Amino acid sequence: MTAPGRRSSTFTRLLRHGFTDPSAAERLLDSAELSAVRNDPVLLEALGATADPDLALHGLVRLLEAQGDRELLDTVIAAKPLRDRLLGVLGASAALADHLARHPGDWHALVMYEPRDLHPGVEEFERGLAEATDPVSLRVAYRRCLLSIAARDVCGTTDLAQTAAELADLATATLRAALAIARAAAPDDAAVCRLAVIAMGKCGGHELNYVSDVDVIFVGEAVDGADEGKAVRAATKLASHMMRICSETTVEGSIWPVDANLRPEGRNGPLVRTLSSHLAYYQRWAKTWEFQALLKARPVAGDAELGEDYIAALEPLVWKAAERENFVPDVQKMRRRVVENIPVTEIERELKLGPGGLRDVEFAVQLLQLVHGRSDASLRSGTTLDALQALAAGGYVGRGDAVQLDDAYRFLRSMEHRIQLYRLRRTHLVPEDEADLRRLGRSLGLRADPVAELTREWKRHTGAVRRLHEKLFYRPLLDAVAQLAPGEARLSAEAARERLVALGYADPASALRHLEALASGVSRKAAIQRTLLPVLLGWFADSADPDAGLLNFRKVSDALGKTPWYLRLLRDEGAAAENLARVLSAGRLAPDLLMRAPEAVALLGDGDGGGLETRSRAHLEQEILAAVGRADGAVQAVTAARGVRRRELFRTAAADIVGSYGTEAQPVEADQGALVDLVGGAVSDLTSATLAGALRAVVREGWGDTLPTRFAVIGMGRFGGHELGYGSDADVLFVHEPRDGVEEREASDAANKVVSEMRRLLQIPSADPPLLIDADLRPEGKSGPLVRSLKSYEAYYRRWSLGWEAQALLRAEPVAGDEELGRRFVELVDPLRYPTAGLGDDAVREIRRLKARMESERMPRGADPKLHTKLGPGGLSDVEWTVQLLQLRHGAEVAGLRTTRTRAALTAARTAGLLSEENAGILDEAWVLATRVRNAVMLVRGRAGDTFPSGARELAAVGRYLGYGPGHVGDMLDDYRRTARRARAVVDDLFYGG
Structure with a gap:
């Protein structure tokens, strides 16, 4: 017996070394087998370094009991390599401890520590299995080889990839040994057939688990002169016997199931087929997933020449699979089905199949391989980590993403390995028992708090995989690349020229020069461009001017060539590449805005740039005022404000174009009215925020924090109505009110200086789009003062x-400056624009006369009135004056009419019964279409216009924006005339009184 004091000391030491049951450990150390070394610090430290010291100690005692002499113990104490290997295995695997207890002499397999022992291959394993002549001895020899693999694994001599490769090589050697046993048992069958065993799945990919089904496909042929039918039957007997040898349970347990269900027709198909039968099946009947499975096909046993012939015959079909209809969606759908079939109680613990699990990495890598590997042979590896590295090297996956996926895959596979190693059972579920989690965490080197650290690392890696799987596996560009013709995935000069001509490029020679400049060379940038360009060319061709799209793309790429995120964004982030193609080929305005600030490309993605969702006025004003506050002087402040305006104009134009064109992922079903409201609201809010910034800059420079007079800007016209277009001037009124104690003259001078300086600063020539302030709607027009006090307006x-003027004030709305003053101005003009007495006949006749005069005087000479969107019949003027007449007549009693917005007022008039639903719809359709045409003209030509362009290419571009494909420009013009004609009929009735 051990003295109590000494026992207490040992107990403490055992706790310190990681034992969870020190009392049991003390009893084992006191056993006859270990009593001589029970206090040896070397042994305790070695046990403490294992995944489970209690398990390791128990296994060691069992082994020593079975051994029956001191040779092993003396060797373990003296030789560190063997000590680490043996105890490491005993502390990680109860199943291998059982094996050693049954076969105590197998510990000698761990003694070798030479270079050829570190990374054995198939030949070394075949030697280790050479003496096996029956299923029982094969199992013993297999476990002996497995013991050495596990020892190298748990000691860190091999990494995850090497361990998985060794397991696959051991499986290969085992299949060969099993086939040899089957042949020896049936020499007559072996004499008439050739049989090749093709490894699939993880064995084929050289990345096998400790315990896994070994997936195979069998190919049989007759030897010369033999009957084919007889040969196939003989090969089937050999294959079946080989499978039983590996799969059946004996007194030594089983090795692993051999699964042939990946063969043509699955378990319903013949176990063995001839090569021609395999080829016929894959050419005619195979499903998408079957080609995905063939990615990992590798001959491993049997007739080597036949196996190589099988791979050579089927490999071309594998790399054509991505051309199948709906290939990418089919693979994506299959992955979703796998997740849906996981029991709810297991999904969070499922390492392999669950979201963020191993299969997510494998499916993403395989999908990218099948799409891009058609034209890039470097991607054709059956090993996941090798393929991932090749995808990163070729620019198909970002380096950072590849590193994260590699790290996560290695960690999750290591977890899977150590879970399976414990009992040598096939499982992919993370255990729930704390002792199991502790052993698992310690086996992975997590020692401070193994359970918490393991959980944290596991969740971190699955989170990264889930995010990157969604990013790569559902990448819109992927489906587009898959749809390219076989020779187009990588451009050659000749193929590119033919494709350019077929796609409708007007100047293929210039286009080829752009392609050469973008994609030539061996740089990573050029590699990514070669992936992007074939798809982009098709998207450019979907516009009216593909040449301009390609030219603009080259300009943007040249400007951002050294920016690391640019090409990565186009390759990885949502629909960024397609969005950019649409924007660059839709006309001049958006590309011009982008060229002035190419970094705005980031807005086309889904990331932190905010995407294409337009920002609120409050958000814009906050950003602009912050920029003004940081600026050094008013000029720099307004320059900063105009820079924000330029970026946001691009965001709005891009959102408009993408919404009008649609994308391949989201075909256009755009609500035309919603797009008009989007542009009108966004540009109006942006103009308001810009004026607020200019006002703050002027006041700060001239007066510090406080202007001597309150000051407000009132939006008028389309500005006040939230209906500005890309090229609209900002119609405004300026109003001020002296602060308490400030003389009228001083206040007036200050207000006039503010207005003059705001206009001057906003009109300083620059590369930014101009913002013209038009105050001609003020009292007395151009003859009146630019700014008045509130009292002066009242008088x-x-x-x-x-x-x-009353009619013009229907659009008045405060847009910048003193909010209280703006509100009081609105209160002042409300009685004027919504007269309680309505309008008399004289007033109505005067409005009609003014409208007729305006149209007569302002209609451009030579213009076709029927196609003039503003002044022509059924155009903007017709609809707006009709709506405004209803507002002047009925605004006092109908609250909904008291709005500055044309469409809202039209809806209110219909609701109030002032016009029929049909007529309201006709007017709304005409107003929306005319506004869309004006926006289209500005987007296409880069300058404002009220009528359709005369040039064929520009006219076609307007048509494309409006949803008319090639050859349908005439339909567009006919539809516009018809819509305007119907609207004019309503206007004649409502505005002119029939």
Whole structure:
């Protein structure tokens, strides 16, 4: 017996070395087998370094009991390599401890520590299995070889990839040994047939688990002169016997199941087919997943020449699989089905099949391989990690993404290995028992708090895999690349020229020069461009001017060539590449905006740039005012504000174009009215925020924090109505009110200086789109003062106001400056624009006369009135004046009419019964279409216009924006005339009184 004091000391030491049951450990150390070395610090430290010291000690005692002499113990104490290997295995695998207890002499397999022992291959394993002549001895020899693999694994001599490769090589050697046993048992069958065993799955990919089904396919042929039918039957007997040898349970357990269900027709198909039968099946009947499975096919046993012939015959079919209809969606759908079939109680613990698990990495890698490997042979590896490395090297996956996936895959596979190693059972579930989790964490080197650290690392890696799987596996570009013709995935000069001509490029020679400049060379940038360009060319060709799209793409790429995120964004991030193609080929405005700030390409993705969702006025104003506050002087401040405006104009134009064109992922089903409202609201809010920034800059430079007078900007016209187009001027009124104690003259001078300086700063020539402030709707027009006090406005409107001014004020809305003053201005003009007495006949006749005069005087000479979107019949003017007449007549009693927005007022008039639903719909359709045409003209030509362009290419571009494909420009013009004609009929009835 051990003295109590000494026992307490040992107990403490055992706890310190990681034992969870020190009392049991003390009893084992006191056993006859270990009593001589029970206090040896070397042994305790070695046990403490294992995954489970209690398990290791128990296994060691069992082994020593079975051994019956001191040779092993003396060797273990003296030789560190053997000590680490043996105890490492005993502490990680109860199953291998059982094997050693049954076959105690097998510990000698761990003694070797030479270079050829570190990374054995198939030949070394075949030597280790050479003496096996029956299923029982094969199992013993297999476990002996497995013991050496596990020892190298748990000691860190091999990494995950090497361990998985060794397991696959051991499986190969085992299949060969099993086939040899089967042949020896049936020499007559062996004499008439050739049989090749093709490894599939993880064995084929050289990445096998400790315990896994070994997936195979069998190919049989007759030897010269033999009957084919007889040969196939003989080969089937050999294959069946070989499978039983590996799969059946004996007194030594089983090796692993051999699974042939990946063969043609699965378990319903013949076990063995001839090569021609295999080929016929894959050419005619195979499903997408079967070609995906063939990615890992590798001859491993039997007739080597036949196996190589099988691979050579089927490999071309594998690399054509991506050309199958719906290939990418089919693979994606299959992955979703796998997840859906996982029991709910297991999905969070499922290492292999669950979201963020191993299969997510494998499916993403395989899908990318099948799509891009058609034209890039470097991707044709059956090993996941090798393929991932090749995808990164070729630019198909970002380096950072590849590193994260590699790290996660290695960690998750290591978890899977150590879970299976414990009992040598096929499982992919993370255990729930704390002792199991502790052993698992310690086996992976997590020692401080194994359970917590393991859980944290596991969740971190699965989270990364889930995110990257979604990013890569559902990448829109992938499906587009898969749909390319076989020779197009990588461009050659001749193939590119033919494709350019077929796609409708007007100048293929220039286009080829752009392609050469973008894609030539061996740089990573050029490699990514070669992946992008074949798809982009098709998207450019979907526009009216593909040549301009390609030229613009080259300009943007040249400008951002050294920016690391640019090509990565196009390759990886959502629909960024397609969005860019649409934007660059849709006309001049958006590319011009982008060229002035190429970094705005980031807005086309789904990341932190905010995407294409337009920003609120409050958000824009906050950003602009912050930029103004940081600027050094008013000029720099307004320059900063105009820079924000340029970026946001691009965001709005891009959102409009993408919404109008649609994408391959989201075909266009755009609500035309919603797009008009999007542009009108976004540009109006942006103009308001820009004016607020200019006002703050001027006041800060001239007066510091406080202007001597309150000051507000009132939006008028389309600005006040939230209906600005890309090229619209900003119609405004300026109003001020002296602060307490400030003289009228001082206040007036300050207000006038503010207005003059705001206009000057906003009109300084620059590369940014101009923002013209138009104050001609002020009292007395161009003859009146630019800015008035609120009292002055009150006096003027009370005494001198004309009918057209009341009508103009229907659009008045505060847009910048003092909010309280703006609100009071609105209260002042409400009685004028919504008169309680309505309109008399004279006033109505005057409005009609003014409209007719305006159209007569302003219609451009030579213009076709029927196609003039503003002044022509059924155009903007017709609809707006009709709506405004209803507002002037009924605004006092119908609250919904008290709005500055044309469409909202039209809806209110319909709701109030002032016009029929049909007529309201006709007017709304005409107004939306005319606005869309004006926006299209600005996007296409880069300058404003009120009528359709005369040039064929520009006209076609307007048509494409409006949803008319090639050859349908005439339909577009006919539809516009018809829509305008119907609207004019309604206007004649409502505005002109029939």
